[in-house]
Amino acid sequence: MIDEIDTSSHRAALAGRLSDAIQHRWPAEVQAIGVCGSIAHGEDTESSDVNLVVITFRPRTGPKSTLRKVDGIPVDLRVRAAEEALAEARLLTPRWPLQADRFITTFPLHDPKGFFAELREAHQTLLAEARPAEFSHLARHNWAIANGARQRAVRLTQWYDTDAALVTIAQARVHAALVAGFLTRTWFRNPADAVKRTGVAAADTQELGAILKYQADELAARGRPVDGTLGALFD
Incomplete structure (x- = not known):
């Protein structure tokens, strides 16, 4: 400051x-x-x-x-x-x-x-x-949003709805950047700063999929897997 x-x-x-x-x-x-x-x-x-x-x-x-x-x-x-x-x-x-x-x-x-x-x-x-588990829990929340947005972007591209796909993939990038922020306890000035500093600003659906796969593995290693049984839903 x-x-x-x-x-x-x-x-x-x-x-x-x-x-x-x-x-x-x-x-x-x-x-x-x-x-x-x-x-x-x-x-x-x-x-x-x-x-x-x-x-x-x-x-x-x-x-x-x-x-x-x-x-x-x-x-x-x-x-x-x-x-x-x-x-x-x-x-x-x-x-x-x-x-x-x-x-x-x-x-x-x-x-x-x-x-x-x-x-x-x-x-x-x-x-x-704050405990590490709190950051991991919120990272998983953003991961779910990023993953869902990426999947919608893929479908929209298949339906040739390019404009909607671009908006949706942008949303996925922001939430993937938020995952990275939580995993590293890093904050950003704004969404543009977030996607730039985390390297996802230009990621296409395939690249973003690889990033999300890496983040899912990291969350699993921290005890917050992105997928699980019904009983684990409330964990």
Whole structure:
């Protein structure tokens, strides 16, 4: 994470203006405001958007979450009550590799009580205490989605529905990347970053099948086989 925001960036400057406007309009409701994503990493480009996080003292107060353009720049505004945000940070979900970065790397624009440091500590504590079996279980969940999507892509290709097949194979790649993230305890900035860093971005159905076969073997070795008896369904 950066040490200070680059105000020469149009997107970072917009994040600062948005933060000021929110503080001015909801001074009693907003506890903290931060920016995550490419700006927090100091790597935003002309194609980047502004990922703004607003933390309120109480639920259903302050601005509403929204996704739109401001001055031509895409803005993703997420609003969470403090307790809700901390609860999310303390929970492993099937999409953890795509969520962890916003818990770990959020640059504070307005944070007088150090909420984002508390959020980061809560998530790091979760990761330190989580058992390997929890990561394997969630990896298997994503494997099942990736495998199902790949099989649908194969059928769609056989039916000459190329457009639908391309959408479905893209879904399979993302979930295969999430499997890799869980198996290695690695998180990613976004889906594009996930498929690029795990080497599945250009995998066709045959290559993806080989990747999924390797992942299935790895899950079996970790005590979480992807196939089993009826009695093992609830394991």
